[in-house]
Amino acid sequence: MDKAHSGDDVVLSLDEVFALSKSVLVAAGLTEAQAAPLARVLTEGQRDECHSHGLFRLPGCVQTIHHPRFNRDAVPDVTDTTAAVTRVDAQFGFSLPALEAAMPRFVEKARAIGISVLAINNCFHITALWPEIERLTAQGLVAIAMTPSHSWVAPAGGTKGALGTNPIAFGWPREGQEPYVFDFATSAIARGDISLHKMAGKPLKEGWAFDADGNPTTSAAAALEGAMLTFGGHKGSALSTMIELLAGPLIADMTSLESMDFDDGLKAAPCHGEILIAFDPAILGGGSRDNQASSERLFSAIADQGARLPSTRRYAARARSLANGVHVPRHLYEQIMALPRAG
Template sequence: MVDVVLSLDQLHALAVNVLTSNGLGAPHAQAMAKMLVAGQRDDCQSHGVWRLIGCVKTLRSGKLNLDAKPSVQDISPALVKVDAQYGFSPLAFELGSQMLVEKAKRTGIAALAINNCFHFSALWPEIEVLTDQGISALAMVPSHSCVAPAGGTKPLFGTNPIAFGWPRPDGMPFVFDMATSRIARGDIELHQRSGSKIPNDWAIDEDGQPTDDPERALKGAMLTFGGYKGSALSAMVELLAGPLIGDMLSRKSLEFDDGAGVAPCHGELIIAFNPSLFGGTDFVENSHRAEALFAGIVDQGARLPSQRRFEARKRSVEHGVALPAKLHADLLNLIET
């Protein structure tokens, strides 16, 4: 089947239509569509508009607050909290991020904790909102239990992604967004959707054995990257974006789901740093040091994180986004009339 090419504006309008026609309030639909279109724009299929299928399942489950009004709380000079009121997370981030930036610029370091949110999107679009304002940032979230700890055989952790961004004086920021699992769960689900096998080091089956079958992988457990190192980082994410901010661990999020199979509900932590305040009078020199590091990576033929995403973004802006015809048809079928 021939791909369907849409401009970014057309893709955004389609995403908003899918979401609002299924009952999601307009402010939430705009914020969520922006996140999912960013994934598709940057050719990150696992975090693109394919996720609208899961979003709609969540909307129809009755668990999500369709018209949630996130509550922003100014806790201290360096801490802002947002209670998402059991709505999707992007709107809560939009409402809390500006206060986060203001606090970071004043104090040097500040944190945003989002509670009671259904999280269903990549972290790098949030990070880039902050780097665009000269702020360096670190973000993390748990999810549903689907990843075994190193040496274990049963799901305990979520995919537990970590994202980091560093603003640069010219061009795009230094940004990475990575799961602490071997791969994002969405990548396994995409293999399941296409009927293709997965590498046998991504996951184990229900008996704890390596598998290349995405069906068995989804019934078993995913693996952490780097063995014990990824497992330790995953546990760190559980603690910092769970008990530290008064929210659920991945296992509790899965219990809250209670078999509905919808987006995970939990918390999110974003820590923001003001390089100009940290660096003081040496800020310019420190910026040169950072650029020397990036040059040292590129000059030996290595690639900076997100470089392929930025290249895909340029193509998408110029030529639009090509959606597989089946996915486009599936999205149109989600629109309630």
């Protein structure tokens, strides 16, 4: 595979990123139906220069596929629970095939009654949430998604992991413009970004992590063996706990503590549940006020004073990647090329 090189990077087209990702996932044992949605979201992460959620995740996907409790032949089981609620059992496969299986009913219910809730159970989750949110905003829906992870994060006032990185994502559709979307971990830094700091030999900021003995540390390696902190002190800790409850016990799935126990030290992707909520503004905002005009006034009030709306950086990166391809660090490219690939 003779690819263009730029400094220490290898330049790939988006089609090449997708094909490479899917080939590695299929060679690891996934069916085409499981591999394709995961490869697509990894490609989207690389496209938007969210490096900790792009090809960087592919070796971890392979490691997860080899987890003894991962089901390579999983076929998601979708259940209509109520007029507003849909459940899908991922059968201990990845979350994205389960989401795809349930998406038509999930969207249909939001359009029918104004709100729809999707509970995904028994899923290994390894990707960002914003691609899921953007699929819903593309349908004109307002959306929220959240999920626990492994108990790598200490609560405010503690030093030992009890919470997950626990990301939450939100999206608001905008007419004729990219949607307003945010997606962030409730930890002070995403777990994948700590790994990137370790690979680059970069220190962490103070207040991000503890080492295994409960001492504050700026060492990425020590942080990976210790515990991370939430952002915003007690506020981030409370928000993280809310996500644990909504995406865990509420939908009869595992907390981050239980996910860590389930992993049994094998360091695969977290296995737990995910909850998504979709709202139809055409129904909920069907009164006398123009919900688009109100929201655009708010966005303008933010942007016109020089403040950045979430996802602005990603959208600019997306435009660059669509025009010029993506830059992959050579060491990561060589690591991936050393993995088995389907013919």
